[in-house]
Amino acid sequence: MNISDIASSQFVWAILCISLAAYVLREMRKDSVSRENNLINLYEESRVESKNREDKLMDHLERSNEAQSQTATTLEAIQDHLGKIDDRVGSLEALAKKDNDKR
Structure with missing residues (x-):
């Protein structure tokens, strides 16, 4: 059996095709693992950024809640002062009316 008979046999070509297919599959697997690792790293980075943003x-x-609480306290104090002013004005009006009625 010479080299040309071996090269033309189907057995050799079948082995070459199977070897090529195995090589291609192995390379595709390497690429797939690499892409998967990149996606995992990207996901982890995204989680860290999201946590920082949430914090x-x-x-x-x-801080907004504290400011709103202070605003509410201030508004209550203003309302209390306005009530007192209204009472004072009412008292002054009553006194003025009594003075006008006496005259």
Whole structure:
């Protein structure tokens, strides 16, 4: 059996095709694993960024709540002062009316 007989036999070509297919599949697997690792890293980075963003938003929300609480307290104090002013004005009006009625 000479080299030309071996090269023209179907057995050799079948082995070459199977070897090529195995090589292609192995390379595709390497690429797939590489892409998967990149996606996992991207996901982890995204989670860290999201956590930082959430922490900042929670800090801002807490500060906003404190500011709203202070505003509510101030408005209550203003309402109390306005009530007292209204009572004083009412008292002054009553006194003025009594003075006008006496005259």
